Amino acid sequence: xxxxxxxxxxxxxxGSSLANLTGSWxxxxxxxxxxxxxxxxxxxxxxxxxxxxxxxxxxxxxxxWQVLMRDNPMPAVHGRVCYHPCEDSCNRRQLDxxxxxxxxxxxxxxxxxxxxxxxxxxxxxxxxxxxxxxxxSGLAAAYHLRRMGHAAVIHDAGPLPGGMMRFGIPKYRLPxxxxxxxxxxxxxxxxxxxxxxxxxxxxxxxNEGGFDAAFVAVGAHLARRVDIPARDAGKILDAANVLxxxxxxxxxxxxxxxxxxxxxxxxxxVARTAKRLGADEALIVYRRTREQMPAHDFEVEEALEEGxxxxxxxxxxxxxxxxxxxxxxxxxxxxxxxxxxxxxTLEADTLILALGQDVDTSFxxxxxxxxxxxxxVVEVDRNMMTGHRGxxxxxxxxxxxxxxTVAVGHGKRAARNIDAxxxxxxxxxxxxxxxxxxxxxxxxxxxxxxxxxxxALDMIRRRTTFEEVTGGLDETxxxxxxxxxxxxxxxxxxxxxxxxxxxxxxIKLGPGNRFRFNYDFxxxxxxxxxxxxxxxxxxxxxxx
Amino acid sequence: MxxxxxxxxxxxxxxxxxxxxxERRTVQATVDRxxxxxxxxxxxxxxxxxxxxxxxxxxxMRAANGQVIAVNxxxxxxxxxxxxxxxxxxxxxxxxxxGNAPAVxxxxxxxxxxxxxxxxRVIGQGGDGGTVDIGxxxxxxxxxxxxxxxxxxxDNEAYMNTGVQRSGRTxxxxxxxxxxxxxxKPGAEFGQGxxxxxxxxxxxxxxxxxxxxxxxxxLEAKVTKAMAIEGSRYxxxxxxxxxxxxxxxxxxxxxxxxxxxxxxxxLFEAEHGEVTDVTPIRRKVPVDEYLKPQRRFAHLFxxxxxxxxxxAIQAIADRNIAKxxxxxxxxxx
Numbered sequence: 094x095x096x097x098x099x100x101x102x103x104x105x106x107x108g109s110s111l112a113n114l115t116g117s118w119x120x121x122x123x124x125x126x127x128x129x130x131x132x133x134x135x136x137x138x139x140x141x142x143x144x145x146x147x148x149x150x151x152x153x154x155x156x157x158w159q160v161l162m163r164d165n166p167m168p169a170v171h172g173r174v175c176y177h178p179c180e181d182s183c184n185r186r187q188l189d190x191x192x193x194x195x196x197x198x199x200x201x202x203x204x205x206x207x208x209x210x211x212x213x214x215x216x217x218x219x220x221x222x223x224x225x226x227x228x229x230s231g232l233a234a235a236y237h238l239r240r241m242g243h244a245a246v247i248h249d250a251g252p253l254p255g256g257m258m259r260f261g262i263p264k265y266r267l268p269x270x271x272x273x274x275x276x277x278x279x280x281x282x283x284x285x286x287x288x289x290x291x292x293x294x295x296x297x298x299x300n301e302g303g304f305d306a307a308f309v310a311v312g313a314h315l316a317r318r319v320d321i322p323a324r325d326a327g328k329i330l331d332a333a334n335v336l337x338x339x340x341x342x343x344x345x346x347x348x349x350x351x352x353x354x355x356x357x358x359x360x361x362x363v364a365r366t367a368k369r370l371g372a373d374e375a376l377i378v379y380r381r382t383r384e385q386m387p388a389h390d391f392e393v394e395e396a397l398e399e400g401x402x403x404x405x406x407x408x409x410x411x412x413x414x415x416x417x418x419x420x421x422x423x424x425x426x427x428x429x430x431x432x433x434x435x436x437x438t439l440e441a442d443t444l445i446l447a448l449g450q451d452v453d454t455s456f457x458x459x460x461x462x463x464x465x466x467x468x469x470v471v472e473v474d475r476n477m478m479t480g481h482r483g484x485x486x487x488x489x490x491x492x493x494x495x496x497x498t499v500a501v502g503h504g505k506r507a508a509r510n511i512d513a514x515x516x517x518x519x520x521x522x523x524x525x526x527x528x529x530x531x532x533x534x535x536x537x538x539x540x541x542x543x544x545x546x547x548x549a550l551d552m553i554r555r556r557t558t559f560e561e562v563t564g565g566l567d568e569t570x571x572x573x574x575x576x577x578x579x580x581x582x583x584x585x586x587x588x589x590x591x592x593x594x595x596x597x598x599x600i601k602l603g604p605g606n607r608f609r610f611n612y613d614f615x616x617x618x619x620x621x622x623x624x625x626x627x628x629x630x631x632x633x634x635x636x637x
Numbered sequence: 638m639x640x641x642x643x644x645x646x647x648x649x650x651x652x653x654x655x656x657x658x659x660e661r662r663t664v665q666a667t668v669d670r671x672x673x674x675x676x677x678x679x680x681x682x683x684x685x686x687x688x689x690x691x692x693x694x695x696x697x698m699r700a701a702n703g704q705v706i707a708v709n710x711x712x713x714x715x716x717x718x719x720x721x722x723x724x725x726x727x728x729x730x731x732x733x734x735x736g737n738a739p740a741v742x743x744x745x746x747x748x749x750x751x752x753x754x755x756x757x758r759v760i761g762q763g764g765d766g767g768t769v770d771i772g773x774x775x776x777x778x779x780x781x782x783x784x785x786x787x788x789x790x791x792d793n794e795a796y797m798n799t800g801v802q803r804s805g806r807t808x809x810x811x812x813x814x815x816x817x818x819x820x821x822k823p824g825a826e827f828g829q830g831x832x833x834x835x836x837x838x839x840x841x842x843x844x845x846x847x848x849x850x851x852x853x854x855x856l857e858a859k860v861t862k863a864m865a866i867e868g869s870r871y872x873x874x875x876x877x878x879x880x881x882x883x884x885x886x887x888x889x890x891x892x893x894x895x896x897x898x899x900x901x902x903x904l905f906e907a908e909h910g911e912v913t914d915v916t917p918i919r920r921k922v923p924v925d926e927y928l929k930p931q932r933r934f935a936h937l938f939x940x941x942x943x944x945x946x947x948x949a950i951q952a953i954a955d956r957n958i959a960k961x962x963x964x965x966x967x968x969x970x
Binding site: 105106107108109110111112113115118150151297486537538539540576583586587588589591592593595596597598601603604611613614616617618619620622623624626 | 650651652653655656662663665666668672674675676677678680682683684685687688691702709710718721723727800853879884885886888890891903948
């Protein structure tokens with residue numbers, strides 16, 4: 094019997110330490126997670142902002158736009174008019190400045206219009222949905238329904254589609270070729286828009302047209318009035334009608350001196366429009382202070398730059414031809430304006446009321462089951478359905494914040510629920526992931542980078558023309574801005590976990606496939622989680 | 638110093654970056670890195686030395702097309718990687734004694750030269766104890782003869798393998814088993830110190846550099862540069878030790894980073910005895926931020942804190958910053 098030949102005192106063959114499974118040391122295990130970026134959480138349209146920025150970072154704008162279009166059919170519009178709550182919640186705010194999400198969105202939207210990018214629709218389902226109102230909510234609902242394979246027919250009372258995007262937002266904020274471009278794309282998908290077609294008998298129309306469900310989003314068009322004692326009152330107009338007149342080829346004559354009463358975005362829009370129409374003086378009278386103004390601060394700032402005047406803490410008490418008596422107000426302890434008894438007068442040719450708008454839902458009064466609030470607003474459940482089965486509603490006519498983006502979000506939510514309804518089920522939104530707080534990030538790794546600034550039109554043209562005030566980013570700047578994204582809570586394949594593991598216990602799966610932990614060897618040190626820039630790894634206690 | 642990439646989301650700071658050209662990514666970001674020190678080794682959780690060794694040897698392997706022989710001094714790295722009969726090394730690897738690794742590496746290099754194997758490159762490696770204290774005579778001889786060896790020192794600032802005894806690299810104020818935190822002057826003494834990179838420079842060898850696991854791009858660039866040079870080369874790599882320093886395993890990178898950012902561990906490179914480049918501090922921090930997460934300095938922060946010692950440590954950092962010019966001047970890019 095021969096012994097194997099071995100050097101003296103060596104009894105074992107040399108082997109690899111791969112036989113030693115150090116994973117048994119572990120008390121905590123790292124786990125890859127996808128958390129909810131704060132921008133996505135804040136978006137009223139439910140956009141996957143981090144998701145589309147990920148593609149934009151690579152310069153793949155078409156892929157980025159496709160991801161964006163899953164949630165929002167009008168990026169070029171939103172990149173201009175959305176008040177971007179996403180940026181208010183952006184974690185980069187705590188590092189330097191938020192990512193200019195709207196500027197990148199606008200860039201993508203403009204690229205899509207320029208290159209004629211299209212989206213895919215599912216095969217025809219054979220179901221038909223009636224949409225009432227071609228505003229942002231109705232267009233969004235029709236778009237999403239169409240993508241799901243359903244036929245969608247929109248009826249709108251107006252002469253042109255777009256709703257408040259056209260009749261409420263002035264051209265200098267939203268050029269009409271952009272709006273028309275995005276609406277045309279929706280029509281080219283097969284959505285039928287019937288204009289000048291006011292719906293009076295909704296249920297009748299549904300039966301006649303063979304519709305399986307309906308979505309109503311007629312907006313809020315009735316201008317609120319206020320009683321001001323007046324003798325031989327001069328010209329009094331509604332802001333909504335003034336803005337509407339700008340679009341229908343009947344711009345109103347406003348005179349030299351214009352007073353606007355109100356403090357919302359519409360008051361500023363109409364004041365800035367008056368300036369552009371040649372008014373020497375556009376004066377906003379508002380009963381509270383700038384801080385309390387419901388209008389967005391950047392709009393106030395831009396209006397002031399253009400020469401719009403504001404009289405804070407004032408109410409109009411009396412009108413006598415062109416003489417307006419104004420009472421000074423003061424804020425009480427609760428921040429509410431109280432009269433002071435001090436009066437002044439000012440001269441103006443026209444008064445424009447911008448006191449908000451109410452809904453006109455009288456055509457739905459007879460429909461059984463529909464529940465109305467006192468102001469005519471229609472109640473809907475969390476699936477956007479009214480009390481009448483198969484009848485859904487959204488936009489400004491249901492209880493909510495009244496913005497374009499909220500309306501588009503309603504359209505999407507309604508479409509998903511209508512789709513489920515048509516299939517005889519109920520739509521259940523997947524549970525939301527945990528929102529990423531700044532503290533979950535390791536921001537050491539991000540490069541310092543200041544926000545790109547969008548160009549602005551020069552002041553002379555801003556005061557005299559309806560050209561777009563804010564310009565877009567060029568490709569270089571848009572790419573830079575996209576790359577400022579921290580990718581909160583979602584792996585962007587920076588290889589840090591793969592690189593910092595002292596035990597080679599992270600397996601790299603290749604581009605787009607992220608990584609996997611090798612728990613045979615992971616000792617659970619937590620370096621990967623600590624050094625993950627974007628907070629996409631959590632340590633979970635092992636069970637014994 | 639590596640070329641800083643101006644702006645790609647995380648620029649040069651993360652290990653990899655899908656937005657960068659492949660050749661500008663690190664060796665560690667690639668799926669085909671050699672993993673010279675592979676899984677199953679018995680280093681503690683969050684070991685900085687295991688990380689530093691893989692970073693450096695993988696970069697050397699890449700530079701030499703996989704033709705590398707490693708000679709290891711006794712120490713943690715040797716013990717945790719090769720408990721008989723297992724080895725974690727995926728390179729030809731040689732261990733002799735605690736103090737003779739540079740001499741053995743010189744011998745291996747001579748043997749390769751005798752065999753005409755110009756393609757094979759030799760690296761020597763060890764911890765600060767085996768390099769800076771026990772093996773220093775052999776190392777100095779290797780430098781003086783300019784033997785064709787790249788020597789890598791993984792500096793964790795004490796004899797960790799034997800139970801955290803003070804070494805020539807233990808920083809002042811640090812508690813070790815042999816410099817306990819008792820008496821009027823707790824921890825290691827504020828003495829003269831020993832800077833092996835500067836001593837290596839005094840031999841006028843072709844290349845000397847300091848590196849940290851906290852800056853992988855910088856570390857890989859230095860090893861790659863060293864591998865392209867003939868003769869004696871020395872790279873001194875700072876590797877935090879969670880066990881010996883009393884820090885959390887997950888904080889290894891953070892602490893390495895804070896050592897660089899505070900100025901306590903300056904990153905520079907030198908050729909033929911002259912400093913040729915420094916890696917500037919990105920976001921300067923006071924030394925407190927580096928010291929506080931480490932239990933070996935906990936006695937400095939008892940109530941009342943030992944401001945005198947902390948100030949003395951800050952003075953060391955400030956001196957490094959001034960000496961090496963670690964703060965970028967206003968307007969410099």
